[in-house]
Amino acid sequence: FRMFVFGQQKTESAAGYAEATFDVTDRLTFIAGLRYTWEEKTYNASRFLVNRPAEPVYNPINSKSWTSTTPRASIKYDVNDNLDVYFTYSEAFKSGGFNPSTVLPDVVNPEEISSYEVGAKSTFSRGALNASAFYYDYSNLQVATIVAAVSATRNAAEAEMYGIDLDGNFEKIGRAS
Numbered sequence: 001f002r003m004f005v006f007g008q009q010k011t012e013s014a015a016g017y018a019e020a021t022f023d024v025t026d027r028l029t030f031i032a033g034l035r036y037t038w039e040e041k042t043y044n045a046s047r048f049l050v051n052r053p054a055e056p057v058y059n060p061i062n063s064k065s066w067t068s069t070t071p072r073a074s075i076k077y078d079v080n081d082n083l084d085v086y087f088t089y090s091e092a093f094k095s096g097g098f099n100p101s102t103v104l105p106d107v108v109n110p111e112e113i114s115s116y117e118v119g120a121k122s123t124f125s126r127g128a129l130n131a132s133a134f135y136y137d138y139s140n141l142q143v144a145t146i147v148a149a150v151s152a153t154r155n156a157a158e159a160e161m162y163g164i165d166l167d168g169n170f171e172k173i174g175r176a177s
Helices: none
Strands: 003-023 028-049 062-080 083-094 111-124 127-139 142-147 150-155 158-170
Touching: none
Parallel strands: none
Antiparallel strands: 003 028, 028 062, 062 083, 083 111, 111 127, 127 158, 142 150
16 A cells, blocks of 8 residues: 655754853863753644545644753864864754654654864964864764655664864965066
8 A cells, every 4th residue: 555644843942052261371272162952843644545545544743852961162272373273072962853754653862972073273374274083973873764665764873983174275376477
């Protein structure tokens, strides 16, 4: 049999964030932040089965809410007027939800991440050069999958990502006319 799903998912969200900067010395700075997030998702759907009586099958309205408090801390040192080095630790949260396209509207758990980054930012007379290395540690990573020929979001147990990021800009050096 085939099924058509007509659904609606509504999200309500509220968040607050505070951050403070402390100059430990003229060259050493500490930054600390905290974010509180509340989200509620409500899901309602009707399902129609093909080759069955045209009477829709209604799902009860499902509702679920999540809260998260996530920190951020960074320490920055000004090596000189043209070079800063830093380390940042932060956590983040992505709320869960429902899979409206599956036969039963299963719940997807929130995704969480812990992030570590170390880097340097430099400027010079004709441009800038920045470099950083990062490591991300995910739990309940939300991934798109195919379930019974239908796209659905599922939670992976955990995942890690790491890498290096380099960027810069340079002013063209040319002959004076």
